[in-house]
Amino acid sequence: MVAATSRVPVAKTYKIYIDGKFPRTESGRYFPLKDDEGNVIASICRGSRKDFRNSVVAARNAFAAWSAASAYLRGQILYRIAEMLEGRAEQFVAELVLQGVSKRRARAEVDATIDRLIYYAGWSDKYQQVFSAVNPVASSHFNFSVLEPTGVVAVIAPNDSGLLGLVSNIAPAIVGGNTCVVLASELLPLCAVSFAEVVHASDVPAGVVNILTGFRDELTEQFASHMDVNAVIFCDGDTDVSRDIQVLAADNIKRVISRVDTKWSEDAAQNPYLIKDTQETKTTWHPIGS
Amino acid sequence: MSLAAVPVSTQMPDLGQVTRVDEVGVKERVARFQSRSIKKESKVEALKMVLSMIDLTTLEGQDTPGKVRQLCQKALHLHDSMPGLPHVAAVCVYPTMVGVAKQALGDNDIKVASVATAFPSGMTPRQIKLEETRIAVDDGADEIDMVISRGAFLQGEYGFVFDEIAAIKEACGKAHLKVILETGELGTLDRIRRASVLAMHAGADFIKTSTGKIQPAATMPVTLVMLQAIRDYYYETGRMVGMKPAGGISKAKLAVHYLVMLRETLGQAWMTKEWFRFGASSLANDVLMQLQKQATGVYQSADYFSKD
């Protein structure tokens, strides 16, 4: 038997994920991801504003059908993502290890990520029941309030949690019927691309999840300012970053959601209020009569 | 505009095309009419208008020529101590009392209206209804208040109801026909709207809410729906149809709110006794008391107003 080491391994090309496809960045630019010893692990797409623009178009196009999909179906699909991730857990552990995470912690992060997906899959047909209301108005009307997804959500995922932090932001957004464009961790981008492949294999319609890699310096402004984005979530950055995002978001009154202090590995980082962050309350009135 | 100005087309309308009615919306609109504050000279004018539009009514099994003559006296002399009052529009009696009323009223322009067509139920064969109508007209009735066959209407036999109204209209000759829908038995405002359309297309000169024998009788929501049907029919054909709410309107304030509703729904052209009537027995005295109060500033007692 030929020793494995004698075979030249096939290196993976990490691409970005837009509209259910894996293009290379439109910019043609890459940046090297290095391990602690300075060895290049992979070339990572340096996503551009045009990649982001294309992602928003895809997300907007996907919104109508995804938001209209049944809660049951959305739950099934999130569950399916968890299943697929479980099946490919070793790959994700390996990628985390490659990026400098200890084997034990890597395993724990992958497990937590799978569990988090299961958690939100289960919420798909329940958060509405928890947060909706029938309002006892004084006039002769039936009045009720329900949640509806905000729309296209731009997510700047946490830098320090390449897989769990990413998924902890994507899952509550999409389980609620939003579509999203996500900027992956700049420091730990590998799992994001592999997660896109899992998403792709899990019956998630094209455009519902779009994942870019690249530099925050270049892309944060785009995420915050695009006029067809309804909400922007950011998970780290100093006061200046936070201020810039809010200022830019104001041009179309985006919902700005800061998750800067969240510890993604804790149980507290998963709850239905994260779903509610990207939901709108719609109240409907109708007369009661004959 | 005279009734004869526009030829009546007697073609069965497509009731499925009649616009829907939303009960809550109708009630909200009525509340707006009721929130109108009618004071001072406009109140006096309205109260006098109400008096002039009253069909003074007695429709009892115990009616006698004596009772009807007293009613006619009241119709002619509402309250002679108060000068400048109009007299009522008509007296409304059973067919057997038409002759008595006609004689008692003389050649005054107060009309004699007779209920007919087996009032109030209408549950008798058509030839009898027709014969009853002809007799009332022959005895001198100026106006015939017929009832529709509610059972047939509720059964969906719209053609039967339509034909019956058209036949009675023909039997009326030159007498005006008021068609009583008996709205309290129709159940929904949608049906009331459709019945109104049906009656107008079949030739009704007036549409009327109720016999007064069934509760609820006239209400403002029901009357509004009928006024709106009249307006749409006028838009469509150019023919004016009159409106008569009857039963349950005994207070002057309520009657004035009906006039507000009339004014804001059909406009000024309808605001005469030629196009609007109140079917009522005790309304007149309450109006008289209000007029006296307006004139003297003092609240009145019923003892000072004749009951006939």
Added chain:
Amino acid sequence: MSINRPIIFPKTNSGNFVSTEPNKLAFNDGWQYAPAPESTDHVTIDQRYKLFIGGEFVAPEAGRHFETINPATEEQLSSVALAGEADVDRAVKAARKAYNGVWSKMPASERSKYIYRIARILQERAREFAVIESLDGGKPIRESRDIDIPLAAAHFFYYAGWADKLEYAFPGRHAVPLGVAGQIIPWNFPLLMCAWKIAPALACGNTVVLKPAETTPLTAMKLAEVIRDAGLPPGVVNIVTGAGETGAAIVNHPDIDKIAFTGSTEVGRIIQKAIAGTGKRYTLELGGKAANIIFADAAIDEAVEGIVNGIFFNQGHVCCAGSRLFVQESVADEVIRKLRDRMETLIVGDPLDKNTDIGAINSASQLETIESYLKLGQEEGAQMYQSSCAVPDRGYWCRPTIFTGVSQSNRIVQEEIFGPVLAIQTFRTLEEGLSKANNTPYGLSGGIWTDKGAKIFKMTQGIRAGVIWANTFNKFDPTSPFGGYKESGFGREGGLHGLGAYVRLEA
């Protein structure tokens, strides 16, 4: 076949209304309603109003005042303190002191009773408040008496009961107050907006610095009296009158934890930018350009009433006004004809007359804005129709106005006019109606009229807006959340959802 629908008007391809009406109704001659003015005997308005800070009425530090006038007569009603930065700072300090010292420590059930007291006193003094609201803001007494004031009292009553039940409002979470809330409200519903802002803030345990609008400060100052009479601890509610600079001082004050603003999208945007990076919470209730969609199978007469209520309520000074009307082509002529006849019965004039339907435009500048849009609409080629009613010589007035022959590309269709001005378009299919309804950066409200249940749900789900009225319009209730999608703002006011704006949730 003869059916009960008028098929009368020649129609152009765009569904434009052509006025050649036979069988026209006449509303103008004959019996009219005599003036029925509401009495002002029981109302006192001071010549000068101070600021309400720390439970006392205090003079503004710089001694500046501004006039508030009656827009129906252009006469001055009172002179009102203009709060500057120093005054706002004083108010915030008073609010902070009250928050730390009293309000956040008080048992919630006691807090609740104070808010109930406010509701009760408002109910007792309702008529006085209604008259002042109409004098200061120009709205018809029928609306201030039947809608604004009772709803304001009801709002306090509703939220009073929440104060000691917050643990049931947020499952799995513990709700804690934010601290000091800075609140800036508009001139279209002066007292009601005070209630919408103050009631939930207090119920959740916050203290308040509120700025009423420049043109309508009087009922807020009367409310200050009520709050004092209700015995609220000093500083729990502070009311500072003023203009833009006063609002800016609130927005920029470092010791304010939350900003709640109702007003234009333009100012909302400025506020969102101003507080960026400060960590202040904020809710914004901004502009709108709501679609009101009439299908052929609607109850047409009630729909017409809904159109009138949608655009002419409160002179059209309503952020959720149904200012874009969409009528299905097959009933467009009927609807427009009925609408025009209905408009003829609307009485424009003295806000204090109980029969007035449309009062005075709130201010000279708002009238100028509205008139510029009337001019623009005509320049854009739309057909303008106004009712023929008389309007008084003095004061600010605008007849009820509709524009036909417009499309989504007209500016009068795109921009919020905030006046009694309706832009009417036609549509053919449900998809077309829905797509045009959503073709706006706003998303506050929408209306839909049809007799078909399944279509109601398809439309109410499809319209991207926070409040949808189906077969009704412009209804409000303290239990019913109100607020927008997209550029109409975010956060909800009213109902259980309105609590969320004034608490932080802890695990």
